Amino acid sequence: MQQSNAVIAHDAESQLSRITAPTLITFGRYDRATSTRFADRMKGRICNSELMIFEGCAHAPIYEKVEEFNDRTLQFLKHYAG
Amino acid sequence: MPKVKANSITMNYDQQGTGEPLILIPYLSADHACYAFQVAEYAEHFTCISLDLRGTGETDNPASAYSTELLADDVVAFMRALGIAKAHVSGLSLGAAIGMWLASKYPNTVKSLSLHSGWPKTDPYLTAVITGFQVMAKAMESVPEMAILALFPWCFTPELFCHQARLHPVIGSFRAKPTSAVC
Numbered sequence: 001m002q003q004s005n006a007v008i009a010h011d012a013e014s015q016l017s018r019i020t021a022p023t024l025i026t027f028g029r030y031d032r033a034t035s036t037r038f039a040d041r042m043k044g045r046i047c048n049s050e051l052m053i054f055e056g057c058a059h060a061p062i063y064e065k066v067e068e069f070n071d072r073t074l075q076f077l078k079h080y081a082g
Numbered sequence: 083m084p085k086v087k088a089n090s091i092t093m094n095y096d097q098q099g100t101g102e103p104l105i106l107i108p109y110l111s112a113d114h115a116c117y118a119f120q121v122a123e124y125a126e127h128f129t130c131i132s133l134d135l136r137g138t139g140e141t142d143n144p145a146s147a148y149s150t151e152l153l154a155d156d157v158v159a160f161m162r163a164l165g166i167a168k169a170h171v172s173g174l175s176l177g178a179a180i181g182m183w184l185a186s187k188y189p190n191t192v193k194s195l196s197l198h199s200g201w202p203k204t205d206p207y208l209t210a211v212i213t214g215f216q217v218m219a220k221a222m223e224s225v226p227e228m229a230i231l232a233l234f235p236w237c238f239t240p241e242l243f244c245h246q247a248r249l250h251p252v253i254g255s256f257r258a259k260p261t262s263a264v265c
Binding site for chain 1: 174193236
């Protein structure tokens, strides 16, 4: 139960403004657990961030739309490589 | 699979590909294999290092309490043990929560940060979801069964969940451990 207790206790709200790395924030459009209700707070507090929404997905776009997820996230990663 | 000692635990990981290091942090209860579909493509451009967090896969499972900050400390210690000064960091859900701590507490170690399906602070709705998950996990002995019945309805749209055949490869990310050990 330790990992799930860590999830329940998670609070990094005050940490977000300290993140300086270029950041990609993504959500699945139909996710309910971690829905887009969190998007504005994350995007607003992480200074160098961009937001991406995966349509037709819930919590796991890594499985739900593999090709689209890989293409779009690789684009971000490759942009900041080198 | 290679293993390394970091933050007083032995951590298991997988490494594939070439290029700049990309650390892939798993989600709740999953091990490094959860990113198999991404590593297949990411590894053409990056050295993909996917790890087992404490309590999952073949990484140690200390009985003490965990926090997302502690799990971030583990990942930074893991990077240092492998000689990685700076890396791209990516995580989904719990992996994203850990990524937030990692990038804020150790900013010089993160070249880029990918936060997938993350959240800044657990709210009452998410607490209810996870508490329900804990209750179901306690009632089940099989980890794959726990994943299908307790976790997957939150992870997938009803349409995808009903096509269970497409989820079978995902179940491979969950090892045959007692549910109490991995949740």
